[in-house]
Amino acid sequence: MAISMALSSISSSVSSSTSVGNPRRRALHLKTQRPRTVFLGSKVECGIRGVQHTDLSRNATFHSAKATLSELLRENTTSTSDLLLMHDEGLELYEDMILARSFEDMCAQMYYRGKMFGFVHLYNGQEAVSTGFIKSLRKDDFVCSTYRDHVHALSKGVPARQVMSELFGKATGCCRGQGGSMHMFSKEHQVLGGFAFIGEGIPVATGAAFATKYRREVLKDDKADAVTVAFFGDGTCNNGQFFECLNMAALWKLPIIFVVENNLWAIGMSHYRATSIPEIWTKGPAFGMPGVHVDGMDVLKVREVANEAIARARRGDGPTLVECETYRFRGHSLADPDELRKPDEKAHYAARDPIMSLKTYLIENNLASEGDLKAIEKKIDEIVEDSVEFAEASPLPERSQLLENVFADPKGFGIGPDGRYRCEEPGFTAGTAQV
Amino acid sequence: MESTALLQKLTAGMAFRGNPATLLSSSSASSHFARVQASAWPIMQGSRLRRLNVEATDLNANAFGTMPHSSTGLKIITKAVAVKTERGSTATAQQGHELLLFEALREGLDEEMERDPTVCVIGEDVGHYGGSYKVTKGMAEKYGDLRLLDTPIAENSFTGMAIGAAMSGLRPIVEGMNMGFLLLAFNQIANNCGMLHYTSGGQFTIPIVIRGPGGVGRQLGAEHSQRLESYFQSVPGLQMVACSTPYNAKGLMKAAIRSENPVILFEHVLLYNLKERIPDEEYVLCLEEAELVRPGEDITILTYSRMRHHVLQAVKTLVSKGYDPEVIDIRSLKPFDLFTIGNSVKKTHKVLIVEECMRTGGIGASLRAAIMENFFDELDAPIGCLSSQDVPTPYAGPLEDLTVVQPPQIVFAVEQLCKH
Numbered sequence: 001m002a003i004s005m006a007l008s009s010i011s012s013s014v015s016s017s018t019s020v021g022n023p024r025r026r027a028l029h030l031k032t033q034r035p036r037t038v039f040l041g042s043k044v045e046c047g048i049r050g051v052q053h054t055d056l057s058r059n060a061t062f063h064s065a066k067a068t069l070s071e072l073l074r075e076n077t078t079s080t081s082d083l084l085l086m087h088d089e090g091l092e093l094y095e096d097m098i099l100a101r102s103f104e105d106m107c108a109q110m111y112y113r114g115k116m117f118g119f120v121h122l123y124n125g126q127e128a129v130s131t132g133f134i135k136s137l138r139k140d141d142f143v144c145s146t147y148r149d150h151v152h153a154l155s156k157g158v159p160a161r162q163v164m165s166e167l168f169g170k171a172t173g174c175c176r177g178q179g180g181s182m183h184m185f186s187k188e189h190q191v192l193g194g195f196a197f198i199g200e201g202i203p204v205a206t207g208a209a210f211a212t213k214y215r216r217e218v219l220k221d222d223k224a225d226a227v228t229v230a231f232f233g234d235g236t237c238n239n240g241q242f243f244e245c246l247n248m249a250a251l252w253k254l255p256i257i258f259v260v261e262n263n264l265w266a267i268g269m270s271h272y273r274a275t276s277i278p279e280i281w282t283k284g285p286a287f288g289m290p291g292v293h294v295d296g297m298d299v300l301k302v303r304e305v306a307n308e309a310i311a312r313a314r315r316g317d318g319p320t321l322v323e324c325e326t327y328r329f330r331g332h333s334l335a336d337p338d339e340l341r342k343p344d345e346k347a348h349y350a351a352r353d354p355i356m357s358l359k360t361y362l363i364e365n366n367l368a369s370e371g372d373l374k375a376i377e378k379k380i381d382e383i384v385e386d387s388v389e390f391a392e393a394s395p396l397p398e399r400s401q402l403l404e405n406v407f408a409d410p411k412g413f414g415i416g417p418d419g420r421y422r423c424e425e426p427g428f429t430a431g432t433a434q435v
Numbered sequence: 436m437e438s439t440a441l442l443q444k445l446t447a448g449m450a451f452r453g454n455p456a457t458l459l460s461s462s463s464a465s466s467h468f469a470r471v472q473a474s475a476w477p478i479m480q481g482s483r484l485r486r487l488n489v490e491a492t493d494l495n496a497n498a499f500g501t502m503p504h505s506s507t508g509l510k511i512i513t514k515a516v517a518v519k520t521e522r523g524s525t526a527t528a529q530q531g532h533e534l535l536l537f538e539a540l541r542e543g544l545d546e547e548m549e550r551d552p553t554v555c556v557i558g559e560d561v562g563h564y565g566g567s568y569k570v571t572k573g574m575a576e577k578y579g580d581l582r583l584l585d586t587p588i589a590e591n592s593f594t595g596m597a598i599g600a601a602m603s604g605l606r607p608i609v610e611g612m613n614m615g616f617l618l619l620a621f622n623q624i625a626n627n628c629g630m631l632h633y634t635s636g637g638q639f640t641i642p643i644v645i646r647g648p649g650g651v652g653r654q655l656g657a658e659h660s661q662r663l664e665s666y667f668q669s670v671p672g673l674q675m676v677a678c679s680t681p682y683n684a685k686g687l688m689k690a691a692i693r694s695e696n697p698v699i700l701f702e703h704v705l706l707y708n709l710k711e712r713i714p715d716e717e718y719v720l721c722l723e724e725a726e727l728v729r730p731g732e733d734i735t736i737l738t739y740s741r742m743r744h745h746v747l748q749a750v751k752t753l754v755s756k757g758y759d760p761e762v763i764d765i766r767s768l769k770p771f772d773l774f775t776i777g778n779s780v781k782k783t784h785k786v787l788i789v790e791e792c793m794r795t796g797g798i799g800a801s802l803r804a805a806i807m808e809n810f811f812d813e814l815d816a817p818i819g820c821l822s823s824q825d826v827p828t829p830y831a832g833p834l835e836d837l838t839v840v841q842p843p844q845i846v847f848a849v850e851q852l853c854k855h
Contacts, residue, residue, distance in 0.1 A: 142603070176636035185635035192602060193635065200626060203592040207599020214605060218581050219552055244592035251587070405637035408695040412674045414723050414770025417777045417809050421723070422770075 085300065090358070090367045091376060093299055096135055097127040097355050098380045100151040103160060104330075106384050107150065107167060111334050115392075116167045119196075120181045123151040125297075125329035128354035129261050130155045132302025133229055136310055142228040144192040144205035147182035148261075152231060157189045164387035170394035177397045178405065190226075198232065199239035202258070205230035206245045209256035209319075216316075227313045228256045235266025237280045243287075246321065250288040253318035257309045258284075260323040261296065267332040268340045284321030296324030297352040300361070327352075400429040531714045537707040539681035540570045543688035544608070546717065548578060551606060554692055555582045557597045558610030567612050568648055568707050594620035594645070598627045602639040606692060614649030614701065615661040628697045629672035644691045646700035648707070650741055650791055651828050651839050655704070660828035660835075664701055665797040668769050675768040676722055677701040677740045681711040683766060686720030694722060701768070703741045703791075725772035727779075731761035734849055735779040737802060738789040739765045742840060746789050749845035758849060768798050771805055777813075780806060784815040785852050789840055794822040816855035819848050 104122040111120050123130065126148075134143060134155035145152040153163055158174055166173025167181055175185050175194075183194035192208060195201040208228045215224035236242055237260055249256050260280050264271045272278050284291025290312075294305045302324060309320040327349035331338030362368040407413065410423035422428055534542070548554045556571055562585040565572030575583040586593040590611065597607040611617040617624065624645065631641055651660040664675055674696050678684035684702070691698040728743065729750060738746045743764045753760055761779050765771065780786055786806055788799040799820040806818055821840040828838055 144599075174636070175634060175638070178636050179634040183634040185631075185638050187635075187638040192599065192639075193631070195626075197622065197626060200595065200622065203595025203623065204599035204602065204627060206592070207596035207601070208603045209599075210596055211600045211603035211605050214553075214555065214581055214600070218555075218579065240589075241592050241595065244587070244589035245596075247587060248589065248592065248596065405633045405635075406672055407674075408632050408637075408640040408642070411723055412672075412694075412696045412770065414767070415772050415774045417773045419774040 085365075085367060087367050090362050091372060093131050093135060093303070094355070094358055094362065094368070094373060095376045095380065096131040096155055097299065097358065098377055099154055099160065099383065100127040100130060101355060102377075102380050102384045103150060103154060103163070103387075106164075106388060108330070108334060110164075110167070110388065116169070116181070118180055118182075119147065119333050119335065120167070121148040121333045122330045123148055123328070125349065125353070126261055126263065126326045127151065128299035128302050128358075129231070129259065129296045129324045129326055132299045133231075133257070133259060133306040133310075136303060136306045137227065137229065140190060140226045141310075142190045142192055142205065142208040142226060144201045144208065144228065144230045145184070145194060146198055146201060146232050146236070147194070147196055148233075149182065149184045149191075149194045149231075153184040153186060153189075153191050153194075156186070156191050158184065158186045158191060160383050160387040161390040162186075164384075164391040165394050168391040168394070169396065170391055171397040171401065172390070172394040176401065176405070178401075192228075198236040199241035202230050202232060202236070202241050202245045205256060206249055206254060209249065209254035209313075210252065212255050213252065225255065225314045225316075227310050228254075229259055229310075230256060231259050231261060233266060234260060234262040234264065234271045234280065235269065235274065236260075237262075237283070238275055243283075246283070246287040246289065246319075249319040253316065255313035255316065256319045257306075257313055258319065258321045260321070261326055262323050263326050263328045264345075265328075265332070265341060267336065270340075279323075281321060281323040289319045289321055291321045291323070293323045293325065296326030297349065297354050297357065299354050299358050329353075403429050403431075531712045533710055533712045534681060535707065536678075536681045536684050536702075536709040536711075537568055537570050539685040539711075539713060540678075540688050540702070541572065541574070543685040544571065544692075545574065545577075547689055547692040548574070548582065551692075553604065554606045554608065555584065555600075556608045556610060557584045557586060557593055557600075558608075559586055559588060559612050561585060561610050566610065568704075570610070590616050590619040591623055595623040595627060597643055598623060598631065598641055601641045601643045601697075602631070606642050606644075608644040608646060608692065611645065611647030613659050613661075613704075614647040614663050615658055617645065617647060617663060618661070618666075620645075621666070624667065624673070624699075625670045629670040633672060640695050641697045642695050643697045644688075644694075644700055645697070646688075646691075646702060648702045648704040650701075650703040650705065651823070651835065652704040654830055654832055654835055655828075656830050657827035662792050662797075662823070664699075664768050665792045665800075667699055668798060668801060672697065673769065674698045674722060675701065676766055677703075677768055678766070679703070679706065679740050679743045679764055681709060682713045683720060683726060683764075685713060686718055687722065687766070689717075689719045690722045693719065698722065701740060705741055706744075720766075723767050723770060723772060725775040726764040726766050727761070727775060728764050729760070729762040731759040731783065733759045733783060733853055734761065734785040734787060735776070735783045736760050736762045736787045736789060736845070736849070737765050737776065738762065739768065739798070740791060742789045742791050745840060745842050746845055749842040749849070752842065752846050753849055756846075756850075758853060760849060765802070771802060773805065773809055776802075776806065777810055780810045780813045784813055785855065786814065786816075787819040787821065787845070787848055787852055789821045789845055791823050791839055793825050794820075795825050797822050816852050819852050821845060821848055 100123060104124050107116065107120060107122060110116050130151045134152065137143070139157065143152055143156050150163055153174070154160060162172065162174040163184065166175055166177060166179060166184065169177045169180065171177050173179070175183060179185060179194060182196045185191055185193050192204055193201060205228045212224050212226045212228070215221045232242070246258065248254070262271065262280060266274065279293070281291035281293040292305055295301050305322055309322055312318070312320060329346070329350065359373060362373070363370065411421050413422040416422045416425065544556070560567055561571045562575035562580055562583040565575070571583055594609050597609045600607050628641055628643060631639055649662055664677065667673060667675060674694070676687050676691065676698060678687045678700065687700060691700050728747070736746050746762055750760055750762060761783055763775060763779055765776070788802055790797060790799045792798045799822050803818045803820055821844060823840065824838045826838050829835055
């Protein structure tokens with residue numbers, strides 16, 4: 001019900017966006033009447049609902065409607081203490097977001113000092129999405145990401161040391177220095193990457209979800225209920241792979257959650273200039289899955305939606321499409337001069353900094369003291385410093401590492417002129433790869 | 436010329452009747468082959484004849500039933516005896532079972548799916564329809580809809596899905612209804628399939644098999660007549676094999692499924708109805724090895740897939756003209772089996788590559804470079820390469836025939852090269 005509630009509240013807010021002063025008026029275009037309940041903290045199961053949204057405006061008023069929407073959702077939480085949050089949970093979320101922010105800031109520093117190279121895409125400002133979703137996952141659940149993947153890996157549990165080493169290109173990195181910033185993989189923590197081309201990871205995530213279903217139904221493993229979360233951006237939502245995978249996931253009811261980190265910009269392309277229907281969450285029902293829009297700058301709201309979507313997937317009820325309205329405080333990458341975004345847009349979202357919001361919330365609700373939070377910040381500083389020291393001290397990969405992982409079975413390098421497999425020849429790894 | 440006419444009569448009688456696969460049924464089933472030893476006769480009247488000793492193992496007696504006798508006094512020694520093979524099985528020609536190539540693929544697939552429950556097939560119309568070339572016919576009833584997954588028409592995404600499933604522990608086989616459709620999956624094949632094992636530092640393996648029919652068919656038009664082996668050969672991390680007979684189709688299918696590497700198995704549209712007798716017992720071929728089809732002394736002919744059969748057609752003519760070509764089906768398009776190829780080059784010193792790929796950037800081009808690099812000193816002549824023309828395959832029959840290599844061209848090329 002929560003998700004369909006979200007849909008109804010969104011429709012009502014948008015339809016009333018042009019009529020100021022009565023945001024609670026019901027939408028006239030909804031086919032069914034829905035009771036008003038508190039959106040967050042709802043315990044009712046959600047089902048697939050189609051939504052009529054014929055009156056969604058797509059012109060300039062939309063932008064203001066979105067702002068109204070976020071305010072509405074915030075308004076709708078009648079009692080903040082209804083938000084299920086314990087002291088420990090709150091601190092865990094805070095710590096994860098502080099780790100993300102500090103780590104990314106340190107990345108920027110290290111990049112400008114010439115310790116890491118290439119394309120580095122930072123996650124500042126979007127921490128609530130990663131923390132909100134990944135902290136509700138189990139260790140065996142899968143996470144699949146894009147090139148903006150440092151924080152997804154960190155939230156999932158990959159040690160900061162390994163991520164920083166990977167960024168420095170050292171042999172102790174999580175991918176032995178062979179992946180880099182855009183290819184964070186971890187078998188232990190089920191991080192499926194890290195992909196440089198957008199949209200590439202969505203089918204891979206769909207495959208991992210398919211493997212769960214396969215294990216359950218073909219291999220008869222009742223305990224197989226690992227959920228997959230695929231993260232990608234607004235630009236990706238115009239890519240064919242996105243739609244193809246929405247179709248397949250809904251068709252086969254795969255345990256996957258498609259999380260759109262809509263930060264409104266794909267490098268320099270505004271979402272509204274690239275997309276005919278900018279409301280990405282509406283594309284879920286078109287394929288037969290719930291589409292939810294959530295304020296991605298508020299970790300508690302994200303977490304609530306995440307919990308419901310994950311429970312839905314684990315039950316076997318199928319996929320969910322979640323659009324998180326979020327923002328990146330830095331440019332697209334460290335090479336992006338970020339000239340196109342207007343200062344007042346940046347200021348608007350800076351005021352909604354997810355870390356500040358959670359901090360305010362925790363303190364106002366006596367869930368944590370300033371001291372607790374300072375201690376966390378200090379602890380994270382140490383972790384991040386330590387990761388940099390570890391990465392600096394780590395060795396660069398040896399020459400022998402060049403050919404090691406090209407093939408899982410190195411017989412794939414073939415049979416050499418002398419009749420032996422090339423990989424069996426001594427000094428093979430010091431040589432060249434040719435087949 | 437008297438002796439030439441005689442030789443022609445001799446070889447005409449010797450010519451194996453039936454389709455190429457019948458020829459192969461006797462030769463490759465037990466990996467023995469007709470040994471044709473040539474020893475030079477004295478030069479007679481300007482032409483060089485060779486005395487042919489034919490020692491056949493595992494051959495049907497019928498093939499030699501009509502061996503002509505010399506009536507002109509020239510001695511022709513033939514020893515057409517069906518010799519018992521070292522493998523010890525009596526009447527091998529009666530054992531084993533005959534089937535068509537697509538059935539052989541299905542048999543290999545079936546055996547592997549029974550053996551390992553994580554093996555599954557993902558593709559369009561593989562389940563209920565049984566595969567557009569009937570390779571998976573009847574299997575959905577046996578294994579269920581999830582193991583023979585009928586996908587929507589979304590090659591890029593379902594190939595990526597197979598890759599994700601492979602990373603999570605399954606062993607999927609992706610069927611492209613036609614190899615050309617896999618161009619839509621190029622993104623996933625190049626970026627993820629080939630590279631993911633490396634960029635993840637070896638953490639994730641992708642034991643996937645991508646297979647499908649390609650090559651020029653019977654007037655299928657340009658887009659359905661593509662040869663993708665040249666496009667995929669540069670992708671690091673992929674292995675590519677091409678099957679050409681029911682025997683190697685089944686063996687390579689099984690080997691590809693069992694391999695931990697991503698393997699692309701190229702089949703050919705026109706070879707699906709090739710019939711051959713294959714062994715009853717289980718066998719798995721080596722993915723990296725080439726197949727010696729016919730030993731010889733004069734020239735090495737390297738080929739794969741459908742062109743193997745064109746080459747063998749040409750070989751009949753060549754043998755009647757007195758040449759003794761060695762035919763190798765390279766089978767492994769990436770990596771090349773440089774041992775088998777090298778041994779052959781060292782023996783014959785001349786190479787002709789016959790392929791169906793385009794001239795530009797095809798498998799032949801890479802093979803030429805590899806041979807030149809490794810065996811330059813052994814060569815007496817430039818490496819010849821017969822490839823398809825750099826032309827989109829036309830619909831019209833005569834034009835289509837002109838784009839691929841035909842047996843007369845092979846004969847001519849061999850004659851030219853052997854002049855060196």
